[in-house]
Amino acid sequence: MTSLRIGLVGSRFAAHLHLLAYRRVYGVEAALVGVTSPTAERREALARESGATAYPSLAAMLPHVDVVDVCAPPAAHEPLALEALEAGKHVVIEKPFTGAFGTNDAAFAGNRADKQRLLKDALASADRIVRAARRRGVVLGYAENWIYAPAVQKEREIVEKTGAQILWMLGGESHSGSHSPVYGIWRHAGGGSLVGKGCHPLTACLYLKQVEGRARAGRPIRPASVSCRVHEITRLAGFRDRGFLRTDYQDVEDYSQLHVTFDDGTVADVFATELVLGGVHNYLEVFANNHRTTCRLNPVNLLDTYNPEAAQFRDVYVVEKIGTKEGWSHPAADEEWQQGFYGEIQDFLECCVAGRRPQSGALTAHDTVATLYAGYVSAERGGQDTPVPLAALAEVE
Incomplete structure (x- = not known):
């Protein structure tokens, strides 16, 4: 039986839901071994709760895991996913998969931005993630419960x-x-x-x-x-x-x-x-x-x-x-x-093995x-x- 080492990125609501789901996995030898989050206090707390090791960054966690579960805010999904995919890791991405986030300028107003441009940006982001997964030959799971x-x-x-x-x-x-x-x-x-x-x-x-x-x-x-x-x-x-x-x-x-x-x-x-x-x-x-x-x-x-x-x-x-x-x-x-969180994690890990x-x-x-x-x-x-x-x-x- 293949053993999977899972690393979780994020420490808030979605991360805790996924943690509960990993505890219910059956028929697959898998363990949550790492967590990372920009907030030291929160990642340490999640590490204590889960029994996993807290890492200061995704880069530090990558050598120790086979699967990266991205539960970070949406604007961080693409860079985190690409970093993990290029390292040859299977990747699970919480909803929304990715999107268009405009500029990082506080003055940016999405409700007034050109939506055709945002559509183009969102599609380009999705393309980059999907192509990276195909190129590396790894499993890409979209965590839509x-x-x-x-x-x-x-x-x-x-x-x-x-x-x-x-x-x-x-x-x-x-x-x-x-x-x-x-x-x-x-x-x-x-x-x-x-x-x-x-x-x-x-x-x-x-x-x-x-x-x-x-x-x-x-x-x-x-x-x-x-x-x-x-x-x-x-x-x-x-x-x-x-x-x-x-x-x-x-x-x-x-x-x-x-x-x-x-x-x-x-x-x-x-x-x-x-x-x-x-x-x-x-x-x-x-x-x-x-x-x-x-x-x-x-x-x-x-x-x-x-x-x-x-x-x-x-x-x-x-x-x-x-x-x-x-x-x-x-x-x-x-x-x-009832919301499907157990089912999605079970499917993703079975896919990583099979x-x-x-x-x-x-x-x-x-x-x-x-x-x-x-x-x-x-x-x-x-x-x-x-x-x-x-x-x-x-x-x-």
């Missing part, structure tokens, strides 16, 4: 085994605002709700159409065009802030809606916002020619709990971004499992980047239908 969520995987099985034609999909991810300190600043995050949240349901839609195409015709069905609108609701002059929503966004949208037309003429609609109270609201509905499915990623009501006094649950984790622990709630029994392609790899990553940033071009043009500039299939498979 929605693809591996049990509900989405069951829908994959239904589509494959019944020969379904998906006619329309409706999906969304929303909550009251990101936990990331750099979210809301385009030069760090690469966009707002569309990129930061919309990437999740969008990628699941792209994945299921790929599955459908391969099952029925031997080739993936891919996005052809998009129409998109974005808005900055919490920065409206008339917005009344009651203190429940995050509002410190500098130059990104807090609401987006994306309409995707695939190359077979079928469609998907994706909504993403920072305007929803009561915890994370994640869903995907699939309307096919032979069935209908609703994938409920969050909330999931395996548990219904009533708590008359919030203080009682001070040390009880209920569910992400619930806002209050008082009253009725749906505590997550195993949030990482040399096969992950379910969420270069094709899904590249198509997602192209679709999202074509969406920004459309939004800049008032929702005009805009082509999605795809890479040739041979270049991303």
Whole structure:
């Protein structure tokens, strides 16, 4: 059995989710042996929690690992991934895969930047990562947990085994605002709700159409065009802030809606916002020619709990971004499992050992980047239908 040494880059929310997933891996001999983060205090704390060695930089960690898991802020994804790939390491990249971040000048305003230029920059970044992985012959995993969520995987099985034609999909991810300190600043995050949240349901839609195409015709069905609108609701002059929503966004949208037309003429609609109270609201509905499915990623009501006094649950984790622990709630029994985090890490490590392609790899990553940033071009043009500039299939498979 091949033993894999894993190095984790990052020390915040996503890094902790991946740490939990590595502890659940089975059938693959693998161990998290290294962590690195620019903040010494945080990397040392994660090292103590995980039992791994803390390294001051990725360069210092690379000789000691076989797999590099990038859980850093989005603007750092490409340079970190390229450094690891050029060293011959397998690489996992947390969402969003990459993007366009403008300049590092504090005066840069992404909401006013030329979106055609940002689309070009985002595609060039994705190209560089994918080509480096192909050149080095290593596994490239795009850590989009929605693809591996049990509900989405069951829908994959239904589509494959019944020969379904998906006619329309409706999906969304929303909550009251990101936990990331750099979210809301385009030069760090690469966009707002569309990129930061919309990437999740969008990628699941792209994945299921790929599955459908391969099952029925031997080739993936891919996005052809998009129409998109974005808005900055919490920065409206008339917005009344009651203190429940995050509002410190500098130059990104807090609401987006994306309409995707695939190359077979079928469609998907994706909504993403920072305007929803009561915890994370994640869903995907699939309307096919032979069935209908609703994938409920969050909330999931395996548990219904009533708590008359919030203080009682001070040390009880209920569910992400619930806002209050008082009253009725749906505590997550195993949030990482239901959201697909265990499944994605399991798949990536199996692929590293077996040399096969992950379910969420270069094709899904590249198509997602192209679709999202074509969406920004459309939004800049008032929702005009805009082509999605795809890479040739041979270049991303």
